[in-house]
Amino acid sequence: MAIHAAVPEQPNSARLVGSARNGDPEALGTLYDAFGADLFRLAYRLTGTREDAEDVVHDVFVGLPEALVRYEERGQFDAWLRRVTARVALMRLRGQARRRETGFEDVAELPARTNATSEQVELQTALDALPHALRSVLVLKEMEGYSHAEIADLLGISAATSRIRLFRAIRQVRRKLEEEDR
Amino acid sequence: MITNLYSMLKALPIPGPGPELRDRILGTRAAGGRLVLPAADPASHRKALRYTGSIAAAAALAALVLARSGGLGDPSGGVAEFLAGVPFWPRAAFAQGVADTTGRAKYELLDKVPGRFARGRWVYEARLIVDGIDTTSQGIRTLAIASGKEPGTVVLSTDQTHRFARPMGDSLVVDEASMQMLRRTFYYQGKSNTHDFTRDTIRQVVAWRNVDVGWHGTLYRALLQATPLSKRWRGSVYVPRGIGKDRWVMSPLDLRVSGEETVTTPAGRFSCWIVEARFRNRRARVWVSQSPQRVVKLEQPQGEDAVWQQVLVSTTPPAP
Numbered sequence: 001m002a003i004h005a006a007v008p009e010q011p012n013s014a015r016l017v018g019s020a021r022n023g024d025p026e027a028l029g030t031l032y033d034a035f036g037a038d039l040f041r042l043a044y045r046l047t048g049t050r051e052d053a054e055d056v057v058h059d060v061f062v063g064l065p066e067a068l069v070r071y072e073e074r075g076q077f078d079a080w081l082r083r084v085t086a087r088v089a090l091m092r093l094r095g096q097a098r099r100r101e102t103g104f105e106d107v108a109e110l111p112a113r114t115n116a117t118s119e120q121v122e123l124q125t126a127l128d129a130l131p132h133a134l135r136s137v138l139v140l141k142e143m144e145g146y147s148h149a150e151i152a153d154l155l156g157i158s159a160a161t162s163r164i165r166l167f168r169a170i171r172q173v174r175r176k177l178e179e180e181d182r
Numbered sequence: 183m184i185t186n187l188y189s190m191l192k193a194l195p196i197p198g199p200g201p202e203l204r205d206r207i208l209g210t211r212a213a214g215g216r217l218v219l220p221a222a223d224p225a226s227h228r229k230a231l232r233y234t235g236s237i238a239a240a241a242a243l244a245a246l247v248l249a250r251s252g253g254l255g256d257p258s259g260g261v262a263e264f265l266a267g268v269p270f271w272p273r274a275a276f277a278q279g280v281a282d283t284t285g286r287a288k289y290e291l292l293d294k295v296p297g298r299f300a301r302g303r304w305v306y307e308a309r310l311i312v313d314g315i316d317t318t319s320q321g322i323r324t325l326a327i328a329s330g331k332e333p334g335t336v337v338l339s340t341d342q343t344h345r346f347a348r349p350m351g352d353s354l355v356v357d358e359a360s361m362q363m364l365r366r367t368f369y370y371q372g373k374s375n376t377h378d379f380t381r382d383t384i385r386q387v388v389a390w391r392n393v394d395v396g397w398h399g400t401l402y403r404a405l406l407q408a409t410p411l412s413k414r415w416r417g418s419v420y421v422p423r424g425i426g427k428d429r430w431v432m433s434p435l436d437l438r439v440s441g442e443e444t445v446t447t448p449a450g451r452f453s454c455w456i457v458e459a460r461f462r463n464r465r466a467r468v469w470v471s472q473s474p475q476r477v478v479k480l481e482q483p484q485g486e487d488a489v490w491q492q493v494l495v496s497t498t499p500p501a502p
Contacts, residue, residue, distance in 0.1 A: 025208050032204050040199040061207040063217035087220040
């Protein structure tokens, strides 16, 4: 007997996107299954905490049906979705910079980093110590593979500023790591 | 020393999203939750912002009309403000070392809390007002003060709820005679964390110096209720301020009564002291009713275009 494996619907298919645009929860769930983990990773790298990353992904998918009305189906759907996620994460960081006044997360997040090597812990600590403006550029360029032009668009800065921030971010991380080595 | 920084950056471990996130998203949608996301590209983002601004203005106008006609029920929505309301957070109790003092206190130092904590329950609604437009509700904050199970103790508890945010709360058990903090428990994301104090340091006393300077916080409300105010009341306190992981500096928090005003909130009409607070470059204004002395409203500017506001919507007086 021939076994026909169920072929999952392509997440970027026009039909699925159309269904999600109409608020179909099943389509939204399918999109989450396809892209949720990847978007969470991007959000986590940008925000630095699991709670914030989950909130970013939550907000993205809650707002996705309405946002899809603006999606013009040019280019890759996943790239569009990642840009939206990056924007939501960056907005959240900016909002926190204006409004956050307590160190709640500093304590709440401590137990989360397990199974990491000492080098990774050092590097993560150095990364966490960066100001958001520098960290965002470093994450987007070196960890997420965006170009300086794309980062400039996302952050509302010039490509030259993006390059400068990357240089400063790398320098600060290296200095921090050197301090740890002493 | 890490030699290959770039490959190490890419290899940093990342946790996965919680298994409940998918259900949470679908649950929010099913409950009618909607959010306006930024556009992926800047040009349409600007266009969307214009549309969003127009929609927000129209919505505010409609809400105003509805509210005046009595047709608006429970306004809510918007992006969750998780941290706007982090409750007690006696930072010094958790500090591992205070490194330095920055700035100089402007007024006489507040040493201790002069009065007792009044029992009761106070509910506040938070709003963010942007460009003069009163946006949707940013959630509810509650402060409750009750006698503890152990004789001579008082329990200060607080929680915050928001349609899109996980509930969080906090409670602090205090020996009322000495103001020693005995136990603090907070919960967030379904988890709770309890800390028992050991009474071995003055940093574990409820006092103005341990107030959470997050003005959306809670402990200062209890302290303002227990500190008699007057027309010329002034006071400063040095508050620990986190500047990095396990690094703290002391910065002055200056408070003064700047005037009197009658304030109307959903909880009633109150003759209030206006207390101006200044912490570094941040300022806040708190309206404290004169008799009995209760916080009924607070405002903190958020940048140039927004004001964070909380108003008292209901109060439960102590049992006679």
